[in-house]
Amino acid sequence: MPSPTLALLPNPLPPHKRLTFRILLMTLVGLGLTMTAIGYTLLLSWQLEGGGTVINEAGSLRMRSYELGLAMETGHERSDLQHHIERFSQILALVQTGQAGEPSFVPATGPIHEQLLHVQDQWQQRMQVHARTVLEADDPLLRQQALDRYLQDLPDFVGDINLLVAYVEADLTGKTTWLRLCQTALIFLALAASIAVLYLLYLWIVGPVRRMQAGIARMSQNDLDVRLAVESEDEFGQLAQAFNQMADHVQGVHRTLAERVAEKTARLREQNEEVGTLYEITDFLSGAHTIEALCDGFLKRIMQRMQADGGTVRILDERGNLYLTVQDGISDKIIDEERCIKVDDCLCGAATRQGVILVRDFRELDAQRRYRCQEEGALSLGIFQILVREQAIGSFSLHFLQERSIDGDERRLLETLGRHLGAAIENQRLIAREKEFAIAHERNLMAQGLHDSIAQGLNFLNLQVQMLEDSLARENLAEIHEIAPMLRTGVQENYEDVRELLLNFRSRLQDSSLDSEMRKSLDKLQRQTGLQGAITISGDGPPLAPEQQLQVLFILQEALSNIRKHAQAKRVDIAVTNGRDFCLTVRDDGHGFQLDKASAKGADHVGLRIMQERADRLGAQLQIDSRPDEGTCVTIRLMRQERLVA
Incomplete structure (x- = not known):
């Protein structure tokens, strides 16, 4: 089942739906309102500052009006009067326009503006005219009259200035109230x-993030049904x-994963069963069993694994006949009819040529053909080949009373087990042949030993018996007395030879070591002949394998036997060196012989040939050094690469 894939995210949002647009718009609106409020408060502050300037300047106009009247009464100099008049006019102008660093606020309309214009008119048309008449007139009477009119109009003019200040103060009071209201706002x-x-941040950011966290937390607790509302x-x-x-996607994957895990678990269980079956049958086939026992145990285990109702194992012979070796769940009738068949007579034989044959339902096959x-x-x-090196040596079949199909894994398992059974059968055949070869080889060695000792002795006895018969016929007692001891000696020697051969061929190393067996062989020679002997063993190498130890012992026994029969020695020395290489040396002080002449005699010196064959x-090197009257030295050297692990 294919895993679901995540859908792509929707197309990019239009700008007016983006969260960043909302945050930016909210920021701009808040900034605009804040700047408007701050600007309005700054305007009010500026107006209040300008109103204060108007009040201050208007207050100074009242003082300057009185100063100008006092200056005219006291008769100040013309320049001082001129300065007072000009300064008054400047201040009156600054009340309306203001000056650098000192704002002056007079509304363009309203009572303050009208009152200021009224004060300016009174100054220009009345008060300034009286003051300049006093300043410029030469007639003292005229100056006095102008001064009197100035002083007479001064209270009304100051009253107009006070009214202007009152209007400005009233206006400033209202603006101060508005300023406080704005600050409070x-x-x-x-x-x-x-x-x-905060609310919008919670609504737009914090809330969705918390819902996302809650969803992730629930999902981390394996609640795969959690979904978030798209708000x-x-x-x-x-x-x-x-x-x-x-x-x-995760829920789908989890669902399919559970199915896959269950599927893989079942598959793994089947594979474990297959491996267990393969291991069990392979372990059984690796044991030491006869071919019939191998086939019987194999068939029972296969039938149990496949839950088959019957089965057979058939083996091909060299003539192409297929023999029923073992069977289970098969009737006696089929056993009698198919104990030995040709490969073309049934499906079991056909499988040895064409490979695996699987029949799911016999009713689907040719109804004209007979299937027992x-x-x-x-x-x-189901019929499978028994293979050895890709060559069929037989077949095994499984019978089912119910319709049964064998899948690919089971087929591979059965084919593999067929190869293992073939290898086990072939191993048993090779073991049997090896045993047969070993028996034949030992019989050959025994025959050579018999020929070298007993056969020659019997031949000597045969000649002596013929001579005895001839002496008896001639009634020559002297010859009879000479022949009788020779017959006894010959019989005794043959008896000793037979005993020695039997003991040699029955030698085993099951309960003792090679060293002790070599010492026993030397002790036996000393008891038989009375000669002196010694054995030295040195080296710290590992012991030889049992089969190699036995062959070394046989060679030693053969060498000692030759010394007893032919050397007429007085002393024998045996030296064994077991290091990286193994070396055995047998040295005697007997008559010795010429090796080339002994080799030329061939069959007359079977003992030498037996030692060479062993x-x-x-896999060792045999060296024989001998000269007449100088004794004989037999050396056998087994190199480290030829040594077997014990």
Whole structure:
């Protein structure tokens, strides 16, 4: 089942739906409101500062009006009067326009503006005219009259200035109230904006993040049914959609994974059973059994594994006949009819040529042909080859009373087991042949030993018996007395030879070591002949393998036997060196012989040939050094590469 794939996220959102657009818009709106409020408060502050300047300057105008009247009464110099008049006019102008660093605020309309214009008119048309008349007139009476009119109009003019100041103060009081209201509104606006920002952040960011965290936490607790509500069309809405798609994907994968795990578990269980069956049958086939026992144990285990109702194992012979070796669940009728068949007579024989034959239902095959297993009630059949080096040596079959199909894994297992059975059968055949060869080889050695000793002795006795018969016929008692001891001696020698051969061929190393057996052989020679002997063993090498130890012992016994029969020695020395190489040396002080002449005699010196054959079988080097009257030295050397592990 293919795993579901995650759908791609929707197309990029339009700008007005993005969360960043909302945050930017909220920031701009808040910034605009804040800047408007701050600007309005700055305007009010500037107006208040300008109103204060108007009040100060207007207050200075009242003082300067009185100063100008006092200066004219006291008769100040013209330059001082001129300075007072010009300064008054400047201050009156600055009340309306202001100056650098000192703003002056007079509304363009309204009572303050009208009152200021009225004060300016009174100054220009009345008060300034009286002051300049006092300054410029030469007639003292005229100056006095102008001064009197100035002083007379001064209270009304100062009253107009006071009214202007009152209007400005009233206006400043209202602006101060508005300024406080604006500052209070800014405080509440800041609080409201903070609350609104927190709410919107929770609504747009914190809430979706917490819902996302809760969904992830539930999913981490294996709640794969969790889904998030898509409550917006912004980035978090897209994340919620992606989370839901991911949850669908994980749930689908988990569902398919559970199915896959169950499938893999079942598959692994089947494979374990197959491996267990393969191991069990292979372990059984590796044991020492006869071919019939191998086939019987193999068939029973296969039938149990495959739950078959019957089965057979058939082996081919060299003539191409197929013999029924073992069977189980098969009727006696089939056993009698198919004990020996040709390979073309049935499906079991055909399988040895064409390979595996599987029949799921016999009713689907040719109804004109006879199948004996079908007549016995079998509905399904499986036949597999028994192979050795890709050559069929037989077949085994499984019979099922119910319809049964053999899948690919079971087929591979049965084919593999067929190869193992073939290898086990071939191993048993090779072991039997090896035993047969070993027996034949030992019989050959025994025959050579008999020929070298007993046969020659019997031939000598035969000649002596013929001479005895001739002496008896001639009634020559002297010859009879001479022949009788020779016959006794010959019989005794043959008896000793037979005993020695029997003991040599019955030698085993099951209960003792090679060293002790060599010492026993030397002790036996000393008891038989009375000669002196010694054996020295040195080296710290590992022991030889049992089969190699036995061959070394046989060679030693043969060498000692030759010394007893032919050497007429007085002393024999045996030296064994077991290091990286193994070396055995047997040295005597007997008559010796010429090796080339002994080799030329061939069959007359079977003992030498027996030692050489055993050395060749051992994989060792045999060296014989001998000269007449100088004794004989037999050396056998087994190199380290030829040594077997004990």
